Amino acid sequence: MRQPRALPRLFGSLLLVAAAGIAAIGAGPAPDRSVPDPSASTPRPLGQIVPAPASVSPGGAPYTLTPWTRIRVDQHSREAQQIGTYLAGVLRPSTGYALPLTDGPAPGGIRLRLSADERALGDEGYRLQSSPAGLTLTARKPAGLFHAVQTLRQLLPAAVEKDARQRGPWQVAGGTVTDTPRYAYRGAMLDVSRHFFTVDQVKLYIDQLALYKINKLHLHLSDDQGWRIAIDSWPRLATYGGSTQVGGGPGGYYTKAQYKEILGYAASRYLEVVPEIDMPGHTNAALASYAQLNCNGVAPPLYTGTDVGFSSLCVPKALTYDFVDDVLRELAALTPGKYLHIGGDEAHSTSHADYVAFMDKVQPIVAKYGKTVVGWHQLTGATPAKGALAQYWGLDDTSAEEKAQVARAARNGTGLILSPADRIYLDMKYNKDTPLGLDWAGFVEVRRAYDWDPGGYLPGAPASAVAGVEAPLWSETISTSDHIEFMAFPRVVGVAELGWSAASTHDWEAYRVRLAAQGPRMEALGIDFYRSPQVPWRSG
Numbered sequence: 001m002r003q004p005r006a007l008p009r010l011f012g013s014l015l016l017v018a019a020a021g022i023a024a025i026g027a028g029p030a031p032d033r034s035v036p037d038p039s040a041s042t043p044r045p046l047g048q049i050v051p052a053p054a055s056v057s058p059g060g061a062p063y064t065l066t067p068w069t070r071i072r073v074d075q076h077s078r079e080a081q082q083i084g085t086y087l088a089g090v091l092r093p094s095t096g097y098a099l100p101l102t103d104g105p106a107p108g109g110i111r112l113r114l115s116a117d118e119r120a121l122g123d124e125g126y127r128l129q130s131s132p133a134g135l136t137l138t139a140r141k142p143a144g145l146f147h148a149v150q151t152l153r154q155l156l157p158a159a160v161e162k163d164a165r166q167r168g169p170w171q172v173a174g175g176t177v178t179d180t181p182r183y184a185y186r187g188a189m190l191d192v193s194r195h196f197f198t199v200d201q202v203k204l205y206i207d208q209l210a211l212y213k214i215n216k217l218h219l220h221l222s223d224d225q226g227w228r229i230a231i232d233s234w235p236r237l238a239t240y241g242g243s244t245q246v247g248g249g250p251g252g253y254y255t256k257a258q259y260k261e262i263l264g265y266a267a268s269r270y271l272e273v274v275p276e277i278d279m280p281g282h283t284n285a286a287l288a289s290y291a292q293l294n295c296n297g298v299a300p301p302l303y304t305g306t307d308v309g310f311s312s313l314c315v316p317k318a319l320t321y322d323f324v325d326d327v328l329r330e331l332a333a334l335t336p337g338k339y340l341h342i343g344g345d346e347a348h349s350t351s352h353a354d355y356v357a358f359m360d361k362v363q364p365i366v367a368k369y370g371k372t373v374v375g376w377h378q379l380t381g382a383t384p385a386k387g388a389l390a391q392y393w394g395l396d397d398t399s400a401e402e403k404a405q406v407a408r409a410a411r412n413g414t415g416l417i418l419s420p421a422d423r424i425y426l427d428m429k430y431n432k433d434t435p436l437g438l439d440w441a442g443f444v445e446v447r448r449a450y451d452w453d454p455g456g457y458l459p460g461a462p463a464s465a466v467a468g469v470e471a472p473l474w475s476e477t478i479s480t481s482d483h484i485e486f487m488a489f490p491r492v493v494g495v496a497e498l499g500w501s502a503a504s505t506h507d508w509e510a511y512r513v514r515l516a517a518q519g520p521r522m523e524a525l526g527i528d529f530y531r532s533p534q535v536p537w538r539s540g
């Protein structure tokens with residue numbers, strides 16, 4: 001898991017220097033580094049994790065990791081073995097312990113257990129039991145075991161995340177955590193089109209998201225400014241359409257092998273990739289690559305600005321659907337996940353009738369290749385396919401009419417992914433001084449991103465229609481991993497909690513204290529998070 005972090009990274013951006021300076025001003029005095037993290041010497045309370053767990057029964061003496069600890073994994077599950085190896089990879093550098101994997105009895109060890117009988121734990125739930133006699137992680141499915149490992153990390157001192165050997169003790173408070181998620185869809189989106197991000201940058205973000213039990217990575221693979229995935233039947237999409245980005249840099253694209261590498265890495269962290277090809281608008285990169293896709297047969301120039309709403313595929317042309325079929329066929333063949341996201345937002349250069357006609361033709365292509373449609377919520381202005389998910393990105397002051405249209409679709413069976421822009425668009429500035437990001441949806445401080453309820457968010461939409469939440473990070477102003485970290489963290493942690501934790505646990509005052517405890521952990525991981533003055537950070 002440390003490989004992406006260990007790679008050389010660019011810290012040179014002036015913007016970043018400005019970000020750090022202004023963040024420090026915004027957060028008041030820098031933390032006093034002479035104050036030790038109290039959790040380094042006493043185990044942190046079992047419930048002190050993010051996302052908040054469903055149930056905690058503290059009790060008994062703590063579990064202590066020792067140089068003789070073994071990690072015992074049920075031999076018959078390859079996935080459990082891999083999770084054991086991943087856990088050892090997290091713990092070995094900082095503890096300096098050997099932590100061998102074993103399938104035999106391992107008294108006093110860490111046991112990873114998969115049990116089909118644990119029905120109540122569902123697809124992602126787990127139980128963590130800690131006592132001096134041992135630490136047992138139990139799940140019904142490997143994803144649950146992986147999430148249990150994330151909980152275990154957070155129960156150990158933050159220094160466990162460091163790359164070099166640290167002083168212990170390494171203790172986990174005694175008791176039991178039993179935990180299952182509220183929503184099955186807990187996502188983050190990365191816009192790799194406005195600025196391109198390398199495979200290693202995406203892997204790093206995946207590792208950071210996994211710590212908080214995010215389980216979907218939505219990749220916005222195409223937009224006006226760049227096409228980022230190789231498509232064999234239309235090669236110029238990537239080689240020409242991918243050759244630039246906002247501001248005119250070199251852009252880039254993923255070869256099919258690289259895209260598969262991202263998917264494999266995400267799968268090893270139990271994130272499913274949801275690829276998006278945005279259509280019929282946001283398509284200048286495609287239109288620039290192939291003149292024949294344009295209604296007038298003339299390719300527009302590549303675009304490196306930040307306007308929206310000026311491009312459209314040619315809805316009446318038959319070739320448009322050959323193109324869409326080829327792209328979605330190749331993408332579906334590469335993508336083991338359930339979903340293909342077809343965009344559908346800001347189609348301001350497409351008439352309403354054309355938009356509806358386009359979606360009527362394109363959604364069956366998604367189904368033909370065995371996938372489920374996801375679209376931005378404008379899709380509800382057409383006829384969403386059966387089983388489709390609409391991703392809502394409106395604001396508090398979005399018109400009642402537009403909200404009602406989405407709610408109506410939800411009542412008729414369309415699932416909802418909630419991404420309200422004035423709550424969880426990670427590219428919104430925190431405040432007027434934030435040196436990165438945009439502000440068209442307003443400023444979004446950490447409390448605002450956390451303090452709302454997905455279940456009751458959209459008037460008239462049944463709570464049962466909510467598949468989950470997703471935090472998009474648009475990249476008009478974002479071009480480095482440090483930018484990603486500064487805008488995503490800590491807001492995405494709150495989104496992870498909204499997605500995972502029961503509504504009954506929702507409490508800003510309690511959350512901000514648990515979030516503060518993540519500060520030393522994020523520091524140990526090298527995450528350059530925004531030190532919001534709303535959070536009582538402490539140093540580690």
Ligand code: ACM
Pocket residue numbers: 345346376393
């Ligand atoms: C969007 O922000 N245009 C989905």
